[in-house]
Amino acid sequence: EKRIYRFGHDECGADVTEGTAHDNYTLGGKGANLAEMARIGLPVPPGFTITCQTCMDYARGGNAWPAGTLEAIAEARADLEQRCGKRLGDAADPLLVSVRSGAPISMPGMMDTVLDLGLNDESVLGLAAQTGNDRFAWDSYRRFIQMFANVVMGIDSDLFEHAITRAKAAAGVTADTELDAAALQGLVSTFKQIFAEHVSAAAHPELAGKDGAVAFPQDPEVQLTLAVAAVFGSWDCERARLYRRQNDIADNLGTAVNVQAMAFGNKGETSASGVAFTRNPATGEREFYGDYLVNAQGEDVVAGIRNTRPIEDLRHTPGLEAAGEQLERIFGILEQHYRDMMDIEFTIEQGKLYMLQTRVGKRTATAALKIAVDLEREGVITREEALLRINPAQLDQLMHPQIAKGAERNVIARGLNASPGAAVGGIVFSAADAVAEKEAGRDCVLVRWETTPDDLAGMTAAKGILTSHGGKTSHAAVIARGMGKPCVCGVDALRIDAARKEVAVAGTDLVLHEGDVISIDGGTGEVMLGAVALERPGTTGDLATVLGWADDVRRLGVRANADNPADARLSLELGAEGIGLTRTEHMFLGARKSIIQRFILADTSDERASAAEELSRAQEGDFYEILSAMNGLPVTIRLLDPPLHEFLDNPRDLAVRLAKMECEGASADELARTRALLARIDALSEANPMLGLRGCRLGFAFPELPVLQTHAIARATVRLKREGKNPRPHIMVPLVCLNAEIREMRAIVERAIIDVEVETGVRLGEIPVGTMIELPRAAVMADRIARHADFFSFGTNDLTQTALGFSRDDVEGKVLPAYLEGNIIPRNPFETVDEGVAKLVGMGCELGRAARPGISLGVCGEHGGDPDSIRTFYDLGLDYVSCSPYRVPQARLAAAQATL
Ligand code: ADP
Ligand code: MG
Ligand code: MG
Numbered sequence: 031e032k033r034i035y036r037f038g039h040d041e042c043g044a045d046v047t048e049g050t051a052h053d054n055y056t057l058g059g060k061g062a063n064l065a066e067m068a069r070i071g072l073p074v075p076p077g078f079t080i081t082c083q084t085c086m087d088y089a090r091g092g093n094a095w096p097a098g099t100l101e102a103i104a105e106a107r108a109d110l111e112q113r114c115g116k117r118l119g120d121a122a123d124p125l126l127v128s129v130r131s132g133a134p135i136s137m138p139g140m141m142d143t144v145l146d147l148g149l150n151d152e153s154v155l156g157l158a159a160q161t162g163n164d165r166f167a168w169d170s171y172r173r174f175i176q177m178f179a180n181v182v183m184g185i186d187s188d189l190f191e192h193a194i195t196r197a198k199a200a201a202g203v204t205a206d207t208e209l210d211a212a213a214l215q216g217l218v219s220t221f222k223q224i225f226a227e228h229v230s231a232a233a234h235p236e237l238a239g240k241d242g243a244v245a246f247p248q249d250p251e252v253q254l255t256l257a258v259a260a261v262f263g264s265w266d267c268e269r270a271r272l273y274r275r276q277n278d279i280a281d282n283l284g285t286a287v288n289v290q291a292m293a294f295g296n297k298g299e300t301s302a303s304g305v306a307f308t309r310n311p312a313t314g315e316r317e318f319y320g321d322y323l324v325n326a327q328g329e330d331v332v333a334g335i336r337n338t339r340p341i342e343d344l345r346h347t348p349g350l351e352a353a354g355e356q357l358e359r360i361f362g363i364l365e366q367h368y369r370d371m372m373d374i375e376f377t378i379e380q381g382k383l384y385m386l387q388t389r390v391g392k393r394t395a396t397a398a399l400k401i402a403v404d405l406e407r408e409g410v411i412t413r414e415e416a417l418l419r420i421n422p423a424q425l426d427q428l429m430h431p432q433i434a435k436g437a438e439r440n441v442i443a444r445g446l447n448a449s450p451g452a453a454v455g456g457i458v459f460s461a462a463d464a465v466a467e468k469e470a471g472r473d474c475v476l477v478r479w480e481t482t483p484d485d486l487a488g489m490t491a492a493k494g495i496l497t498s499h500g501g502k503t504s505h506a507a508v509i510a511r512g513m514g515k516p517c518v519c520g521v522d523a524l525r526i527d528a529a530r531k532e533v534a535v536a537g538t539d540l541v542l543h544e545g546d547v548i549s550i551d552g553g554t555g556e557v558m559l560g561a562v563a564l565e566r567p568g569t570t571g572d573l574a575t576v577l578g579w580a581d582d583v584r585r586l587g588v589r590a591n592a593d594n595p596a597d598a599r600l601s602l603e604l605g606a607e608g609i610g611l612t613r614t615e616h617m618f619l620g621a622r623k624s625i626i627q628r629f630i631l632a633d634t635s636d637e638r639a640s641a642a643e644e645l646s647r648a649q650e651g652d653f654y655e656i657l658s659a660m661n662g663l664p665v666t667i668r669l670l671d672p673p674l675h676e677f678l679d680n681p682r683d684l685a686v687r688l689a690k691m692e693c694e695g696a697s698a699d700e701l702a703r704t705r706a707l708l709a710r711i712d713a714l715s716e717a718n719p720m721l722g723l724r725g726c727r728l729g730f731a732f733p734e735l736p737v738l739q740t741h742a743i744a745r746a747t748v749r750l751k752r753e754g755k756n757p758r759p760h761i762m763v764p765l766v767c768l769n770a771e772i773r774e775m776r777a778i779v780e781r782a783i784i785d786v787e788v789e790t791g792v793r794l795g796e797i798p799v800g801t802m803i804e805l806p807r808a809a810v811m812a813d814r815i816a817r818h819a820d821f822f823s824f825g826t827n828d829l830t831q832t833a834l835g836f837s838r839d840d841v842e843g844k845v846l847p848a849y850l851e852g853n854i855i856p857r858n859p860f861e862t863v864d865e866g867v868a869k870l871v872g873m874g875c876e877l878g879r880a881a882r883p884g885i886s887l888g889v890c891g892e893h894g895g896d897p898d899s900i901r902t903f904y905d906l907g908l909d910y911v912s913c914s915p916y917r918v919p920q921a922r923l924a925a926a927q928a929t930l
Contacts, residue, residue: 033084033099034106037065038076038291040113045069049079051368056081058286060132063388070367072360072385076113077127077290078106082134085262085284093263100255107254107289114291118250123160124153126170126292129257131264133285136389138508139483140273141264141285142181144257145327146174146292150248154218158211166297168214173327175221175246178253182260185228193220207325222246254289261287269483275850276490278857293384295377296327300349302378303328305503306341308361309371311393311511312450312502314400314572318342318358320374321501324350328375328386331503337520338501353383364388369410370419371401394450394511395420395427399572413579414930420576422897422920422927427451427514428573429916431564433551440559442535442548445496445521447555448507453494453516454561456545459528461488463544468492475548477533479526480519481506489513494550496557498524516552524557569604569919577605577919580926586903587910588921589664591890593617595655598665601915605922608664609656610823610912611762611890614739615672617652618645626677629734631710642738649742657750657757664758666823666890666912668802669739669775670728671764673719681711720828720837725765725802726775736763736775740782748792760798762823767807769814775799776818800886803878804828809870812877816885822878823912824871826891826899830859833867860892863899872906888912897924904928 035048035057049057049065057065061079068074080103087096111117116125126148131141149157149171158167179185194206194217201213209217225246231238236252238244247253264270265285274281295303305328306320321338323331324347331338345354357376360383364372373391377384393401402416411419433439433452455473458464461484467474468491476492478485480499489495489509494516497506501520510517525534531544540559542548549562569577589610590601598609618626625644632638657665688704696704716722729736743759750757763775776799787794801818803809804825812822831838836845838860849855859867871889878885888910893899895913900921903911905928913921 031083033081033096033102035061035065035079035081036077036106036109037061037068037079038074038113039068040076041115045071046113055134055283056083056286058082058132058134058288059136059389060130060387061286061288064288064290064386066367067364067385067388070363072363073383074385075291075293076110077288078110079132080106080258080287080289082284082286085265085286086282088259088262089266089284093259103254103258104251107251110289110291118148118254119150119153119248120156121152122156124148124156126157127254128288128290128292129254129261130288130290131261131285132288133265133279134283135277135279136392137270137273137277137279138392138512139505140270141267142261143329144174144177144181144260145329146170147178147253147257148250149174150250150253152248153250161297163297164211165214166294168211168218169209169296170294172214172217172221175218175225178246178257179221179225179228181264182256183225183229183234185225189224189228190221193217193224258287258289261285269486272486273483276486281853290386293377293386294327294379295323296325297380298325300378300381301325302344302347302350302353303331304338304341304344304376305331306357306361306374306376307371307391307503308365308374309391309397309401311371311373311391311397312447314371314393314397314404316404318361319502321503328377331501337499337522349381350378353378353381356383360385366410369405369415371397392508392512395424395514396450396572398424399428399576403572403575414583417576417579417583417923417926418930420923422900422924424514425573425920425923426916429566429919430514430516432553432567433549434563434565437563439549439551439556439562441556442538442540442559443521443523443557445498445518445555445557446502446507447551447553448502448504448519449495449510449515449517450553451494451514451516452549452551452553452562452564453492454547454549454564455493456547457533457542458488458492458544459526459531459533461485461491464488464491475550477524477526478506479528480504481509489515494552495519496521496524496548496550498522498526510552516550518550518552518555518557521555521557566916573919577922580923581605582926583929584922584925585929586900586908586925587888588918588925589666589888589910589912590915590918591894591912592656592915594652595659597915598656598659601918602659602663604915604918606663606915606918607910608666608758609660610666610888610894610910612656612665612667614649614668614670615676617649618670618677622648623677627679629732630674630677630714631707638734642734646738646742646745649739650745653743653746653759654749657746657759658755660758661750662756662758664760666760666762666800666821666888667739667743668762668764669726669736671725673716673722673724674728675711675714675716675719678711678714679707681708681715684708684711720831726763726771727765729763729775729778730771733778736778737782737785740779741786744783744786744794744797745790747794747797748786748790751792751794760800760821762821763799763801763819764825765804765828766801766815767805767811769811769818772801772815772818798886802828802890803871803874804832806833806870809874810877812874813881816878816881819878819882819885821886821888822874824874824887824889824891824908826863826867826871826889826893827860829870829891830864830867833870834859834864857898862896863891863893863902868902868906871903871908875907886910895921897921897927900924901928 037047047068051066054062057079130143154171158164176190229244304322310319320341371391375387402419406416455475458474497519523536549558589608590606591611592598629641798820800821802825890912894911895917
């Protein structure tokens with residue numbers, strides 16, 4: 031088995047690269063793209079990549095080297111030394127390498143990298159002599175010890191940072207860069223001591239000398255072997271696992287390890303390191319975007335340690351102009367080659383440019399749309415490719431609130447507009463507090479100096495992220511954009527004291543405390559005091575263009591689930607082609623609750639009839655509005671579905687009230703009435719309400735219900751017809767499993783329609799009557815049911831519950847997290863339709879069509895808006911999906927992608 035692939039040039043300058051960009055499952059994304067860049071002639075420091083499979087073999091063997099691996103590494107190292115004309119650890123002119131992680135699917139900042147490997151007490155002198163730069167050599171050595179100790183040995187970096195602080199104090203300087211060679215040499219001794227004190231000889235016998243004491247490893251081979259093992263191990267660290275779970279990345283891919291000759295960005299004023307995007311990843315604008323730092327190594331830029339400079343300054347900086355121009359040419363080459371917006375890491379060593387990484391750039395939804403549309407117009411990609419470039423789930427971001435036009439903004443500070451959208455919430459200063467606030471149901475904004483991968487859970491929980499340090503490519507910015515979270519970063523004016531949970535705003539006497547409400551605008555970089563009014567944006571511009579393209583190619587219809595006129599209008603705006611589900615139970619709540627209560631609890635049939643009439647009239651108004659808003663489009667109205675006790679008072683509350691009344695000496699009459707009421711409600715309580723008296727079963731228990739609801743629908747239809755409108759109601763019977771149920775219900779509904787025709791003298795024509803398919807029996811007996819149903823709508827929420835026997839409310843909190851963690855189940859079946867449930871849906875479709883050719887088939891569960899499920903439904907041959915209004919745009923795009 032080939033474990034190692036070379037990339038870059040040999041000693042004669044000839045390219046010896048073995049992999050390509052397509053090998054990312056073998057070489058990891060970083061290795062594959064390093065290979066690709068080298069292959070197309072870009073300046074890449076030479077190196078080699080150890081495969082992802084080796085990482086998994088190493089892990090499966092209980093962290094033991096698979097046979098032959100160490101030998102292969104030794105051989106690749108010797109080859110690299112030959113290609114570079116230098117040797118690791120050489121006392122005269124040493125080679126230094128980085129040991130870099132790189133997974134098949136990018137997990138930015140999640141895993142580890144060690145820089146400057148190969149330095150030891152001898153080679154540091156060689157590096158100094160070769161470069162004529164003592165300071166640089168000692169600075170590199172102390173960086174290496176610090177990184178090696180942290181990444182490979184797990185020693186807290188703070189120990190080293192504190193030592194640096196002490197050294198600066200001793201030297202009377204404030205910046206790291208002001209420490210001279212002698213001071214840095216002193217730091218190296220201190221660092222080695224810290225290392226020796228914190229590594230246990232028992233855990234690392236290979237580092238112990240004859241006297242049993244641990245010392246910093248001097249042998250480059252030991253350094254390299256330990257570093258590779260540590261990078262392999264980082265695949266399985268906690269934060270990497272969390273990231274994979276959140277991003278649906280498999281746990282069995284492993285990471286590759288790239289061993290690469292170092293390029294030095296810290297060799298003085300004509301050296302620099304930076305990160306860049308070929309276009310603006312926040313807006314998609316065609317402009318160079320990125321940051322760099324002069325005289326710095328790569329990590330310094332992302333860590334937000336010093337404030338960076340914008341990339342366009344590069345070509346105006348003495349000594350860096352040529353590299354800056356070359357970099358801009360390379361932006362163009364990479365975009366043409368990859369046909370996409372790219373993300374780049376580079377280093378300039380004494381004026382010479384090196385490319386250290388590229389990958390397809392992460393971007394916000396706004397940018398994804400703009401870039402796809404622009405690339406199509408530039409002729410770089412086809413319209414189909416443009417559609418496939420956009421992640422449908424990301425469109426959800428665009429439905430997120432923005433600051434309302436004309437809203438008053440009390441701006442207290444400004445920073446970088448790192449990730450668009452607006453957030454309002456109380457300030458929190460730690461990830462843990464953000465999580466706690468979210469759990470308490472409160473919105474919060476996470477305020478940090480800069481975020482680190484350990485803040486991930488808090489960033490997920492917060493509404494928005496605000497930092498005082500770091501540029502637009504800092505950790506906070508990159509992760510926030512990936513999550514679609516608003517982010518403002520690098521707000522210099524903020525003086526954060528996380529320990530005291532307060533933040534002062536420089537230049538003002540403002541001091542904010544935990545819980546104080548602020549608003550941030552990630553589109554402008556503004557930080558505002560108090561809660562600013564938010565609004566939802568519409569579907570215009572690039573979104574409209576892309577959705578228009580999607581509508582041209584998709585064959586699956588998209589409808590919305592809407593229960594009220596406002597949602598109906600919203601779904602139209604977002605492109606719904608009808609309403610796939612109107613739930614009528616919400617219409618019985620609020621002020622109307624007392625009417626339905628009277629209906630349920632009525633003593634006489636007269637009382638019940640009068641309550642029914644009142645309910646019917648109230649519903650008629652709702653249906654009138656919805657049918658009017660959706661003029662000409664189908665509106666599927668579901669008859670009452672939930673168990674009746676949902677409309678009644680909670681018996682426990684009522685019992686408490688009764689006890690109180692007894693104490694307070696209420697009249698005997700009143701007490702008797704309340705007791706009777708409580709008895710009634712108790713009688714209606716069920717052991718398992720979701721499988722009890724609900725759905726069409728209600729219609730058999732209370733035959734007035736389907737009649738009064740149908741009357742309301744039919745009368746609203748008559749009114750609209752009289753106004754010359756084109757109402758298109760469809761009446762849907764819920765929770766059917768027996769064909770007699772739909773047969774009887776259909777008869778009741780049809781008679782009720784005739785009642786209204788007689789009453790009004792208006793012919794209503796055929797109002798389609800259909801059924802939900804949400805029980806397994808209905809799916810497998812769908813041919814029988816189809817005889818009495820004009821349409822099916824698959825209720826995949828209940829179908830998932832009943833097919834898997836998962837009570838959603840119980841399982842989502844208790845069972846599923848463990849199942850997902852343990853890979854017992856691949857996805858949450860309530861988010862993405864389960865295979866078995868899909869099989870039932872497919873069976874229902876086939877049987878339904880066989881019995882009634884042309885029967886209309888839709889899906890109205892949550893899955894109707896989920897892109898992966900939409901592909902499944904398209905493949906099963908459904909006619910349409912129906913989802914919540916805000917998911918309509920993503921459903922339109924996903925439906926288009928399913929056909930491509
Ligand atoms: P990550 O995946 O976290 O970005 P990288 O492997 O890309 O980790 O490395 C971390 C930093 O070190 C980056 O800024 C990168 O540019 C820099 N770096 C990595 N290898 C080299 C090298 N051979 N020469 C100079 N800088 C390097
Ligand atoms: Mg990187
Ligand atoms: Mg249901």
